[in-house]
Amino acid sequence: MAAIAVHRFAQSITCHAWSPDHSMVAFCPNSNEVHIYRLLQDKWEKVHVLQKHDQIVSGIDWSARSNRIVTASHDRNSYVWNFEGTEWVPTLVILRLNRAALCVQWSPKENKFAVGSGAKTVCICYYEQENNWWISKLIRKRHDSSVTGVAWHPNNILLATTSTDGKCRVFSTFIKGVDTKDSRTGSSSDSKFGEQIVQLDLSFSWAFGVKWSPSGNTLAYVGHNSMIYFVDDVGPSPLAQSVAFQDLPLCDVLFVSERMVIGVGYDCSPMVFAADERGIWSFIRFLGERKIASSGSTYGSQDLYMGLLRPHPTTPFELEPKHKELIQLGIWICQQFHKSLILMKDDFSVRMVVESSFILYQFSEAFVKLYGQSKHVVSNDAVEPSRSRGGIHENCISCIVPLRQPGISTVPRFSTSGLDGKVVIWDLENQADLSVYL
């Protein structure tokens, strides 16, 4: 089994982060709080609640060396939490945003952190000793839409961002007095703060989940059109590869090694992508149990969906009253889907992409449920909820976090959290077919 631990902490989790020794996990249960749990004798125990934000916490990062937590929230603020004595003490960071903060990440040296926001800006925050205060410096007027993801290059200077304008950009974040000359390397050597190194325009639709490979040579990000992009030689002449896959779009990615990437998203099972000897990336397989329903019920449900659209439905089985509701829902979804199909080529297209993907998702799930139930009703078997889709996560996976061991660049262990409120720890060590990419 690739999944070595599964625990459901809440109804839904927006994001999570691990303490440096991986003994504690901090997550936001889709509220304005951050809960910290510790594993005590095989039981998770709530040890701290961080209450300071007014709205949903959209990003958490726990620094490995300095043991500080940074949080970002829809309330437009960030807090840096320091552990003093027995409790976490917050320091407010005024980001100077007029829209929600969406994501946050510590820089590799942990002397800066970056916040992406709905205000089309990125905040680079650093600590000013003399004022005992975190300063936020903004990269403005570079993004045409919300910044959905930020990722630090290992050199502590370059920052990659993804945005709902479909582009991925790389900026220099050199700050005088914080960064030293020698930390600048290669092509970024003469760039000032906020200078754009490259703009990648590969996706038609929203871009999410950007990450650098451990060496910083390769960049990966995803588009909301079920594509993943890999970029080498980030600089004046980048080399890009686009990989289309069969399933629902991804939300976030993680480099496990230079040659392997895990993608998570709406399909509820992590996907493995890897590069062969020639450096060509492709989809390898799903992690964990592949939902058995996929080829049968999900797509086969179109029999039913076609049946519904036809004047005389030819449903393959006797309907029970409780299924009628689902059928109604199915019809409604089909209508919505059809509407969005008609609208898709106009200005609403972007919105429709999201709505349609959501509808598609619900649609497939509704019919998987319908098929699953109809089978189980006959055998009078209780449907175990976690098995309904055959995977370990039961809903969209929104967050993937590496469980790094100090001194090792590859991360065979990582954790995922999603809208089903579960945190799952995965280990690739015992996956024989993937070990060649590690």
Place this chain on the structure above:
Amino acid sequence: MAATEGFVEADNTEAIITRIEHKSRKIESLLKQSKPVEALKTALEGSPPMTRDERCKSANWIVVHRALMAIKDVDGLLSSLDAEYYDILMNSISISSSRENGVNGGGEFTRSRATFVLNMYLYRGLSTGDRPTCDQCLRIHEKLTERAGLGCILRYLADTVNTV
């Protein structure tokens, strides 16, 4: 992959129409030889026409529609497209080189081009509301989704550059 070459300006409209007419004659002769799969492949070649001109688009649609409606054996069609798909796969995952100020991948779907273009026309067919056309398109769509997955539909929905 003509898609990356950008849109052709208005004075080329006539040339496109001529090409479509030529394609139409070829398709008719293929249909007469009862080679509907070959006919559809021909119809999908150079589709969608790289123009914003509605006249070209509808002319091309009529040709594709003609070929689409002649398809009886959907599985046969898709396995033959699959072969092409693998072919494209083998030949063209060449790493696309960049241009100034970034990389532009707009309109390029090298891996699943054939299925993607077919899907576009299926949706155009569905939007006509014509019973036989919708029946046919839904039938192909079902099989296509079985093979190409939901990703194919999402890419179509997300595409703001290619229109049929």
